[in-house]
Amino acid sequence: MALVEARQLVKTYRTEEVEVTAIRNVSFTIEAKSFVSFVGPSGSGKSTLLNMIGCLDPPTSGSLLVAGRDIQGLDRRGAARFRGETIGFIFQDFNLLPVLTVYENIEYPLLMVRETPAGERRQRVLALIEAVGMNEQRDKYPDQLSGGQKQRVAVARALVANPKLVLADEPTANLDHQTAFRVIELMKKMRDEFATTFIFSTHDPKVVGEAEIVHTLEDGRLKNSAPHTPGGPRHD
Amino acid sequence: MTNLLKIALRNLLRYRRRTLLTASLITLGVVFVLVFVAVTGSFKAMMIAQNTDAMLGHLQIHRKGYVAAIDNLPLNLNLKAGAIDRLDKILAEQPEIAAWSPRIKFGAMFSNFVETTNIRLNGVEPERELATVPLLAERVLEGSKTLARGELWLPELLAKGMKVKVGDPVVVVATNQDGSVNGKQLLVGGILESATGPGGRDGYLHLEDAAEILRLQGQEVSEVAIRLHDFRRLAAVSETLAGRLAKELNQQEKPLFELHTWEKLSPFFNIARMIDVMTFFIKLMLIAIVLVSIMNVMIMAVYERIREIGTMAAIGTLPGKILALFMIEGFSLGVLGAAAGGILGVLLIGGLNLAEISYDFGRQRFILEAAIDFRELAVISVIVIIGAVVASLQPAFKAARLDPIKALRHV
Numbered sequence: 164m165a166l167v168e169a170r171q172l173v174k175t176y177r178t179e180e181v182e183v184t185a186i187r188n189v190s191f192t193i194e195a196k197s198f199v200s201f202v203g204p205s206g207s208g209k210s211t212l213l214n215m216i217g218c219l220d221p222p223t224s225g226s227l228l229v230a231g232r233d234i235q236g237l238d239r240r241g242a243a244r245f246r247g248e249t250i251g252f253i254f255q256d257f258n259l260l261p262v263l264t265v266y267e268n269i270e271y272p273l274l275m276v277r278e279t280p281a282g283e284r285r286q287r288v289l290a291l292i293e294a295v296g297m298n299e300q301r302d303k304y305p306d307q308l309s310g311g312q313k314q315r316v317a318v319a320r321a322l323v324a325n326p327k328l329v330l331a332d333e334p335t336a337n338l339d340h341q342t343a344f345r346v347i348e349l350m351k352k353m354r355d356e357f358a359t360t361f362i363f364s365t366h367d368p369k370v371v372g373e374a375e376i377v378h379t380l381e382d383g384r385l386k387n388s389a390p391h392t393p394g395g396p397r398h399d
Numbered sequence: 400m401t402n403l404l405k406i407a408l409r410n411l412l413r414y415r416r417r418t419l420l421t422a423s424l425i426t427l428g429v430v431f432v433l434v435f436v437a438v439t440g441s442f443k444a445m446m447i448a449q450n451t452d453a454m455l456g457h458l459q460i461h462r463k464g465y466v467a468a469i470d471n472l473p474l475n476l477n478l479k480a481g482a483i484d485r486l487d488k489i490l491a492e493q494p495e496i497a498a499w500s501p502r503i504k505f506g507a508m509f510s511n512f513v514e515t516t517n518i519r520l521n522g523v524e525p526e527r528e529l530a531t532v533p534l535l536a537e538r539v540l541e542g543s544k545t546l547a548r549g550e551l552w553l554p555e556l557l558a559k560g561m562k563v564k565v566g567d568p569v570v571v572v573a574t575n576q577d578g579s580v581n582g583k584q585l586l587v588g589g590i591l592e593s594a595t596g597p598g599g600r601d602g603y604l605h606l607e608d609a610a611e612i613l614r615l616q617g618q619e620v621s622e623v624a625i626r627l628h629d630f631r632r633l634a635a636v637s638e639t640l641a642g643r644l645a646k647e648l649n650q651q652e653k654p655l656f657e658l659h660t661w662e663k664l665s666p667f668f669n670i671a672r673m674i675d676v677m678t679f680f681i682k683l684m685l686i687a688i689v690l691v692s693i694m695n696v697m698i699m700a701v702y703e704r705i706r707e708i709g710t711m712a713a714i715g716t717l718p719g720k721i722l723a724l725f726m727i728e729g730f731s732l733g734v735l736g737a738a739a740g741g742i743l744g745v746l747l748i749g750g751l752n753l754a755e756i757s758y759d760f761g762r763q764r765f766i767l768e769a770a771i772d773f774r775e776l777a778v779i780s781v782i783v784i785i786g787a788v789v790a791s792l793q794p795a796f797k798a799a800r801l802d803p804i805k806a807l808r809h810v
């Protein structure tokens with residue numbers, strides 16, 4: 164069974180006078196453990212789509228199943244609980260909590276969302292710190308880290324609770340090319356290591372090259388959903 | 400919970416200056432209220448003690464109608480032997496009464512053989528009087544602290560004005576009930592410090608000397624002053640005693656006695672009440688300070704951290720936890736202010752006591768003895784903390800209800 168299944172998805176934003184249809188009749192499926200990218204120009208609907216998959220924003224119409232769950236019927240609390248259990252998030256601006264150290268930021272989902280027992284928690288956090296290569300910085304606060312380091316911590320935080328799906332909306336937009344590649348590579352390595360599905364959006368064509376499946380959005384419509392051969396141009 | 404507390408405290412530390420400013424505002428308010436309560440409390444306690452323990456006693460019983468006419472010291476409204484016996488019996492039955500003292504009050508002429516002036520006098524049985532109003536003895540500035548027969552305790556101002564000293568012979572002349580006049584030579588046994596309040600400028604002599612001057616036929620008493628074992632039981636004892644006394648009727652089947660607490664007899668009760676009202680309003684102001692300052696800080700805290708709140712919500716933190724986080728933050732701020740205020744307040748009150756600040760009450764000078772009322776301290780702390788929690792409610796609810804997408808997009 165596919166991890167994400169979208170049928171005739173529509174999202175319309177209604178402001179006072181204007182009505183903006185950000186997603187128009189989009190259908191797609193995403194298989195578990197895939198490494199998928201949504202690309203498209205600014206305003207094409209990437210964030211809107213990812214927000215819907217992430218249960219942050221309900222679709223206007225159509226059906227959307229995430230991990231077998233119809234997310235249309237979820238209320239605020241239900242959606243929050245579902246996100247905590249199923250989805251990890253990576254943000255464009257890293258969004259680490261500034262009062263928590265690297266260790267504590269990674270621990271946060273286990274402590275504040277999952278309530279994982281202490282022993283297991285510690286083991287899991289240490290494993291992820293190690294996996295993203297941030298062991299030396301574990302007691303630093305976010306404002307003492309570089310952008311790339313912050314995003315590594317964010318990747319670890321997104322994965323620590325072992326979610327089925329990690330969503331990353333423009334995870335590399337605030338990073339220089341080299342760092343962007345490292346972060347995407349890290350995400351891919353994590354996918355291999357933890358068997359997690361990654362969906363990320365970008366409008367950087369060079370980063371797109373790392374995706375295994377690329378969906379192109381244009382004006383709210385899916386243009387083509389071509390399987391992609393990874394290993395595009397490298398900029399080392 | 401401890402994790403929420405950790406995050407809340409770190410956020411308070413993160414905006415250190417603002418936290419400090421708000422906490423010190425609350426601290427200042429708490430200190431002010433504490434010191435105000437302690438100082439006025441000391442003043443009130445001294446004032447009440449001066450009234451009840453040096454002059455009035457806790458309660459007084461008169462013949463019905465006496466208090467309304469008390470300025471004339473009417474001899475025709477004295478209690479007579481029969482009534483006194485009935486009263487003694489009733490008072491002896493009351494376990495909460497520690498002592499009572501019969502008094503004959505009358506106005507007289509006082510002469511030092513050169514000049515003559517007016518004086519108000521209390522004829523008392525010295526031991527019983529001192530058992531009922533123990534602080535009276537402390538008002539004796541010169542002379543003997545016991546009042547013997549043939550002796551007179553004179554108020555300080557009168558003694559000075561008439562230039563009499565301890566041991567001097569003086570004459571007291573009074574009009575009797577039948578209109579005739581009688582006099583008696585007495586010795587000045589002691590000089591009394593003038594006190595502020597009713598009876599604070601009265602003289603004292605032995606009950607039997609008074610009876611002799613007034614040529615009383617049988618036993619007569621103008622008032623009976625009563626002291627309780629426990630002053631705090633005043634209201635309850637006064638109620639039972641009033642009920643008991645109401646059963647005692649005169650020949651016209653009307654109540655024979657009237658009972659008054661010191662509160663009804665002294666104008667200082669109103670001052671004490673006013674102090675209580677002022678204290679109440681000052682506490683209200685403290686609550687207002689806490690509410691406004693904490694709410695202000697918490698609204699700012701939520702506004703500044705909208706993106707963080709969005710992140711927490713997106714990751715799956717339940718709204719209740721976000722609510723709790725901000726409530727704990729406001730609560731901690733309240734605890735901080737209350738604790739700092741409590742400690743500073745106690746230190747300041749201790750300092751005030753060490754400084755031995757004196758103040759005048761009428762002609763008397765008192766040293767400030769501000770007591771730290773720990774019950775009051777607890778009440779004030781609880782008020783502050785509850786105020787802080789209440790003030791955090793609205794901002795915390797706002798944080799918990801934020802839409803994660805909008806919050807994440809917030810710049």
Ligand SMILES: Nc1ncnc2c1ncn2[C@@H]1O[C@H](COP(=O)(O)OP(=O)(O)OP(=O)(O)O)[C@@H](O)[C@H]1O
Binds near residue numbers: 183208212
């Ligand atoms: N809350 C909203 N209210 C109204 N219109 C919105 C809202 N969010 C998005 N839109 C509109 O929906 C369309 C798609 O926006 P979206 O943010 O999904 O694009 P995007 O592909 O993520 O763009 P970018 O690459 O700039 O992030 C845009 O036209 C945008 O103006």
Ligand SMILES: [Mg+2]
Binds near residue numbers: 209211333
């Ligand atoms: Mg976007």
